[in-house]
Amino acid sequence: MTNPASVYSMPGTCFFDLAPAAGGEPYRIFLSIPAEKPPAGGWPLLVMTDGNATFPFAVASLVTQAPYPTGTNVGWGVIAAIGYPSDEPYDALRRSWDLGPPPVKTYPPFVEGGPPVVIGGTGELLDFIENDLLPRIAETVNLDPKRRSLFGHSFGGLFTLYGLFERPELFANWIAASPTIYWENSEILKNEANRQVIPGNASFLHLSAGEHEGDELAPFQYRNEDAPVRLEKRKTERTVLLAREMAERLNGTADGLRTEFELYAGETHMSVLAAAVNRAVAIAFAVQDPADS
16 A cells, blocks of 8 residues: 655745734745855845745755856855745735835726725835844844845836835845836836935846737737737736836946846746746855955
């Protein structure tokens, strides 16, 4: 008689639920801490939104590259992914509030008879990261405060941009994949125009999108009945164009912000996630030249 299959867990990882001290529902924090001894200055840290979906990609990327730093330029570090107490990859309602920038706005329910969709809570999530999450992780493991990175995809990418514009000192690297810059007539551009500028802060912003988030669909998408509607939506969103333009605008501005735009060949809005997370790991945990440390 064979043994029943066992539930698999990712070695070296754990999760815990953490509620904001200011009040509100708890978040599920997925955490990966290297078994190795931390460097003298502490571990670099990668914080991620949509943690239920992004954490497995990030851990797999890190553990397959960090053992071979001379071939990958990726070293070890800590991953903290902010998710929700759920087995689903996304919590549509909560992420809408958490990742959608203010002002507070209400939209029709995702499904008939469901609760309305509300956005505007990005400031509260940034407060949670700064006042609750970072101190909690620092109690557990030694972190390098100068090597913190934030990653977000789609609405999470929009959240990342909002954080950069409002609290640029919070992270050194800001990684926004397929950011929904078009949202609400590109309201995020107002935050960009009025962004906090801290001379010498020298942050790095990495913007990216999939090849098939521009004016053309992926070849297989043209076979689907919704192709005309999907194509019109792509032309409205202009994800590639708006992200590329933002990178060009902000590169080398007064505070020393460096930017880069990357286009992922062959990827759609959802398939790009794996490639974008892999790049986030490469940025957050890049092996430092001793001369730069």
